[in-house]
Amino acid sequence: MTQNDRPITGSLKERDGMYTAILNVYDKTGKRKQKYHALHIPVKGNKRKAQAALDELIRNYESPEIKNERAKKESPLFADFLLEWLELTAPTIERTTYESYKSLITARLDGFFRLRKLRLDELAPKHIRELHQSIFADGCNANTVIHYHAVVRKALQYAVKNDLVTENVADKVDRPKKSKYLAGFYSKDELSKLFDATKDDSMAAVIQLAAYYGLRRSEVLGIRWSSIDFDRGTISINHKVTEGKVDGKTKIFAEDKLKTKSSFRTLPLIPAMRELLFKQKKKQSEYRALFKSSYCQDFEDYVCVDEMGMLFRPNYVTDHFKLLLRQHKLRPIRFHDLRHSCASLLLSQGIPMKQIQDWLGHSTFATTADIYSHLDFNSKQESAEAIASAFAPEEEPEENAEEEQGFSMTLSM
Missing domain, CATH: 1.10.150.130 (Tyrosine recombinase, N-terminal domain)
Known part of the structure; x- marks a missing residue:
């Protein structure tokens, strides 16, 4: 370290009710010189502010070598x-x-x-x-x-x-171009086979609700009886169930907070789902009577619970769904792909993309279009017919039969 690389020190002095900074600066020979700087900071109640100003002055006077050394000490990994x-x-x-x-x-x-x-x-x-x-x-x-x-x-x-x-x-640094995501989905026939194969499984309601309404996993597990109005024929999506780790232990979180504001939605109660939900409610009553005190009372308002009244864990739903597909030799898809299957079927029925956005609870039309535009064959068919019509040759109008006859007679004269 050279003489002028010696650390700069400083102190504060009070003058006429204001702080002044005194810096001890060293030249090349090591000789100390004091520099005075009026901070224009009142003494009363400003000790910390004045100290911060002094520290900043010291940093400004430090040589590049000392600054680098300080940075190495102060900057964390x-x-x-x-x-x-x-x-x-x-x-x-x-x-x-x-x-x-x-x-x-x-x-x-x-x-x-x-x-x-x-x-x-x-x-x-x-x-x-x-x-x-x-x-x-x-x-x-x-x-x-x-x-x-x-x-x-x-x-x-x-x-x-x-x-x-x-x-x-x-x-x-430029990010790589995002890969185009092509959602997986089941056809109508594949869904029918899935429903039939899993009708006696404890997760039957979970699977069918997710497919019919295109629900996210957290949304289907968050459906509560209090959110279903059988008289008006509606089902409200306004609650979710997720899981995460706290202090290394997995914990279930149930909250009235969805992915976006658009995720909160009230949908018509489909007849098939009305029947399914009545059966589910009856099953829960039977299990409650069968297991008595052993039946869990904490999740009585939830639709998607097991035989003991316990709420299905989100990760269990994912894992058990994979197992069911393997057991019944069905084509592998993710549980979330039931949501995509719902959108695919709606598109095949000619439902406009905007209505599908509302049904699925997407926050923007762009999100829906980006995921499902490649499946929208109906709009492509309309475009194909329109362009074909635009390029079609115009047909010559047929001449009036009487005019043709008169023209012939003129020629014969």
Whole structure:
């Protein structure tokens, strides 16, 4: 360390009720020089503010070498910063979003950045590109890369906002183009086979409600008897059931909070569903009488419960659905694809995309169109007929028979 690289020190002095900063600066020979700066900060009640101003002055006077040394000491490892950012941002985001971020950090980001021992202020665009490449190298698609990139970018946005770094290096890296998602779905015949094969399963109501109404998993599990009006013939989607981990333990969350405002919707009670729900209600009464005190009373208002009155866990629904398909040798699809199957059948019946948006509870028309436009054959057929008509040759009008006869007579004369 050269003489002028010696750490700069400072102190505060009161002058006429105002704070003045005194800096001890060293020249190349090591000689100390004192510099005075009027802070224009009143003494009364402003000690912390004045100290912060003094610290800022000291940083401004430091040599590049000392600044670099200070940065290394103050800037955390990016892997540690990600974990800290996650906990700081937790109160401002949905629990499911928090769980998603946490799983992405735990699964890959923490290990990737910790292995490289990169500090927050050392992060560069090339490191983000290396992250992308490592994800692709593991056989993941562009959508997976986009998810990881989004988490890194959000964390860096927080860092920029709080003056921990000067720029968001993730913005300098192009994200890969999102892969077009083609939803899987069952045909009408396949759904009929599914309903028949699972009619005696405890999850029969879960499966059919999801298929008929195109419900998300959390929505179908959140259906309550109090949300069904048999007299008016309506069913309201206004509650959800999800699960997540708290302190390492899986916990069920039931809440009156759906994905978007548009997810709250009231739909007509389809006759087949009315009959199914009456049977479900009767089953619950029979099981309650059979198991007596052993029957769970906590979820009496819920439609989708097992024989003991316990609410189905979301992950159980996913796993059991896969098992049912294997057992009955049905084509593999995801449980969520029942929602897509509903949309596909509505499109095949000529239902406009806007009405399907309302039925499914999508927040925007664009979301519905982006997912299901490739299935909308009816609109394509109309377009095909329109373009065919536009290019069709015009037919020559037939001449009047009398005029033709008169014309012939004229020629014969």
